[in-house]
Amino acid sequence: MTTGLQVIFIEDDELVRRASVQTLQLAGFDVTGHGSVESAARAIDASFPGVIVSDIRLPGASGLDLLAQCRERAPEVPVILVTGHGDISMAVQAMRDGAYDFIEKPFASERLIEAVRRALERRALVLENQALRRELAGQSRIIGRSPAIEQVRRLIANVAPTDASVLINGDTGAGKELIARSLHEMSPRRDKPFIAVNCGALPEQMFESEMFGYEAGAFTGAQKRRIGKLEHASGGTLFLDEIESMPLSLQVKLLRVLQDGVLERLGSNQPVRANLRVVAAAKGDMNEHVADGTFRRDLLYRLNVVTITLPPLNERREDIVPLFEHFLLDAAVRYERPAPLITDRQRADLMQRDWPGNVRELRNAADRMVLGILDDGGAASLDISTQSLKERTEQFERAVIAEALEHCGGAVAVAADRLQLGKATLYEKIKRYGIVVKGDSSER
Ligand SMILES: Nc1ncnc2c1ncn2[C@@H]1O[C@H](COP(=O)(O)OP(=O)(O)OP(=O)(O)O)[C@@H](O)[C@H]1O
Ligand SMILES: [Mg+2]
Numbered sequence: 228m229t230t231g232l233q234v235i236f237i238e239d240d241e242l243v244r245r246a247s248v249q250t251l252q253l254a255g256f257d258v259t260g261h262g263s264v265e266s267a268a269r270a271i272d273a274s275f276p277g278v279i280v281s282d283i284r285l286p287g288a289s290g291l292d293l294l295a296q297c298r299e300r301a302p303e304v305p306v307i308l309v310t311g312h313g314d315i316s317m318a319v320q321a322m323r324d325g326a327y328d329f330i331e332k333p334f335a336s337e338r339l340i341e342a343v344r345r346a347l348e349r350r351a352l353v354l355e356n357q358a359l360r361r362e363l364a365g366q367s368r369i370i371g372r373s374p375a376i377e378q379v380r381r382l383i384a385n386v387a388p389t390d391a392s393v394l395i396n397g398d399t400g401a402g403k404e405l406i407a408r409s410l411h412e413m414s415p416r417r418d419k420p421f422i423a424v425n426c427g428a429l430p431e432q433m434f435e436s437e438m439f440g441y442e443a444g445a446f447t448g449a450q451k452r453r454i455g456k457l458e459h460a461s462g463g464t465l466f467l468d469e470i471e472s473m474p475l476s477l478q479v480k481l482l483r484v485l486q487d488g489v490l491e492r493l494g495s496n497q498p499v500r501a502n503l504r505v506v507a508a509a510k511g512d513m514n515e516h517v518a519d520g521t522f523r524r525d526l527l528y529r530l531n532v533v534t535i536t537l538p539p540l541n542e543r544r545e546d547i548v549p550l551f552e553h554f555l556l557d558a559a560v561r562y563e564r565p566a567p568l569i570t571d572r573q574r575a576d577l578m579q580r581d582w583p584g585n586v587r588e589l590r591n592a593a594d595r596m597v598l599g600i601l602d603d604g605g606a607a608s609l610d611i612s613t614q615s616l617k618e619r620t621e622q623f624e625r626a627v628i629a630e631a632l633e634h635c636g637g638a639v640a641v642a643a644d645r646l647q648l649g650k651a652t653l654y655e656k657i658k659r660y661g662i663v664v665k666g667d668s669s670e671r
Pocket of ligand 1: 404
């Protein structure tokens with residue numbers, strides 16, 4: 228039996244409608260009867276979890292009108308049309324227009340039950356596929372094979388379908404926003420807005436009007452009513468980024484909205500309902516902010532029903548190479564360039580390097596590589612962004628010396644001459660840079 232699925236039955240003849248609804252109910256279906264397309268229309272949208280059975284000839288909009296509407300608004304919802312005896316040309320037309328099945332009047336109970344059962348099976352399959360695809364889409368965007376990332380994926384799968392508040396903790400560029408978006412995409416709120424608010428970016432005054440919105444005339448410059456982010460996010464997900472930098476005065480106001488589920492626009496005392504799911508992101512330890520008095524403990528308790536911690540990339544080095552390779556492909560597609568292959572040496576270098584900018588820094592390095600901003604010099608080439616002038620100059624110097632030595636067959640005296648350096652100085656640099664001189668025959 229297809230649990231959770233529904234049947235809408237549309238028929239203007241009350242006797243036929245009642246009898247059919249009863250037949251379907253006795254067969255175990257969850258059925259609602261309607262006398263017209265208009266009356267049923269409200270219940271039908273793309274996410275309607277069921278099938279529709281409708282008579283073709285109805286007083287207002289016909290079954291064919293309904294079919295056209297469904298193809299438009301709810302293309303995956305199967306529609307079974309019921310035709311009058313001898314209306315076979317109409318039935319053929321209906322099938323052509325995308326009806327799932329048709330039943331000719333008068334019909335036996337078994338025929339109706341069988342048609343509905345098949346259509347519901349089809350609907351269940353489509354819904355299941357959609358859920359699976361969504362899950363894959365949400366999950367697969369999070370790359371990584373470290374135990375830490377595996378754990379994050381599990382947590383997301385568990386809490387995304389709930390309304391529990393989630394606090395995401397992690398360093399800059401670690402992937403906090405990506406996690407927040409995944410939580411939204413894998414939640415039942417996915418078709419409603421995901422509203423991101425940077426709590427550190429706006430001055431206090433503006434922050435309040437941004438968040439709560441205002442009525443016309445609420446303050447100088449408020450010409451038209453404006454809906455705030457909290458109201459926009461209602462039904463969807465509110466992402467509070469850099470929550471640690473939210474001013475205390477606003478923390479109180481936010482807490483009140485979360486507790487009461489209502490808010491007031493500035494300049495209004497009409498409460499508006501706000502059905503919010505809150506995901507917050509913070510750098511550093513929020514308990515420290517509570518301890519030093521810059522963050523309210525009660526608000527923190529509201530926000531961190533579930534905490535997802537994203538360790539810095541340096542603590543999950545297994546993720547580096549898969550992430551980098553993913554970003555190379557991604558950049559190649561974005562810039563319409565070929566995706567470079569990385570050598571074992573580059574792989575080893577990527578793994579060993581420090582990534583203070585975390586995943587974002589890695590992503591930028593992949594972008595540069597695809598754009599060919601760096602030559603394929605291996606290890607060193609990836610380093611340019613984080614190198615100082617001194618480091619880069621030294622690297623250049625080392626390359627020039629090595630090249631000169633190569634040219635002179637390893638004769639340091641000759642190379643020193645060419646480079647217009649004293650022999651002692653050149654020896655000192657060779658030593659400092661650890662250059663291996665092949666076949667040096669000159670004396671020291
Ligand atoms: N595990 C991951 N898999 C795939 N992409 C990732 C992953 N983690 C981060 N990214 C990508 O790295 C970039 C930075 O991630 P994101 O913006 O989510 O970080 P953040 O923690 O919000 O950074 P900040 O603290 O600077 O706001 C984004 O392009 C994001 O898509
Ligand atoms: Mg971010």
